[in-house]
Amino acid sequence: MKTKELIIKCQNGDQAAFSLLFEEFSDIVFSMAFRIVNKEDEASDIVQETFISVWENIRKIDPDREFKNWIIRIAVNKCYDLLRKSNYKNQAINNDFILAQILSEENTPEEQLNNKEIGDIISLIAQELSPKQKLVFVLSELEEYTQDEIADMTGMNKSSIKSNLNLARRRIGQQIEKYL
């Protein structure tokens, strides 16, 4: 069933259709939230809050509009609020050997990183970033959204996105150098 039809059904109070929407979009939301907040429990909470917000506001959305951008925008705002509230810079990372291992390998191994490894590495390299810089870095470099999409999701203008991304790259580069 198409997303548009699901949205129309949800607007009429169909919870089964909402369940299908959750099935389709929860992975995308979780992935993005986890890469920003780096903790599975917090990312799960963000997914939960995001979908409840979606249900509460589903009547406001135009079914012809891009649903993915809308739901990601809700989740991004929740992630940003969490980053601003929590003192995430002070999170202690003891698992930095995985970063050293990846950086020391000549060719990137085929095997994928697990959630914990991904979370630890992002926490480590992004520990000096501001919430905005981290948000822009994850959305642009890891989630591969365009600058227009990021501007739409975060409400930031393009020049701000560019400057935050450049600063984020520079600071992450400096962080990486420690492990080279």
Add this chain to the structure above:
Amino acid sequence: MNREDTYKKLTRKLRESNVKFAKKEEIGQKVLSQISEGRDTKKILLKSFYSWTEVKWLRWSISTAAVLFIAIFFSQQVLISARLSKLEGQLVKTENNVQSGEKSIPPSHRLIMNLISDRKFDSVTVSKEDLEDLFKEYMNLQEEIEDLKNGADLKHFMDSVKENPVSPKTNKNL
């Protein structure tokens, strides 16, 4: 490998590693139960708030009471405004009478006369006879004062003193 290559390698590795949503089922259940609860709570609240409208006699009596209260309110407004305009008219009339009435009559007398003449417009519960008596008494007193001023009664008083000499005790009282 320079810093830029390392950065690209690391971000590619992070991008290609899929994040797994382990608690998907659990969170999905939580979301569904929360939206069901929310909807049920809303329904219950709405029902309890508006349930009285389903009782016919209550609905009718409350509507009638509301209409009555509105009617009373408007009639009171009309009465108050009529009363205010009447009082305003009386004020203007009294002021005119006091200022432009007959000059030989003192203003205080004219005010009383005015009150008597306007009696029919007012709901003051003092009778006309009472007011007239009061007015007569007032006029008598006024005449006596005038006489005292002219010395007529002083002469009469002196005569009476001559006829009946006053004791020291009585003088003391004077």
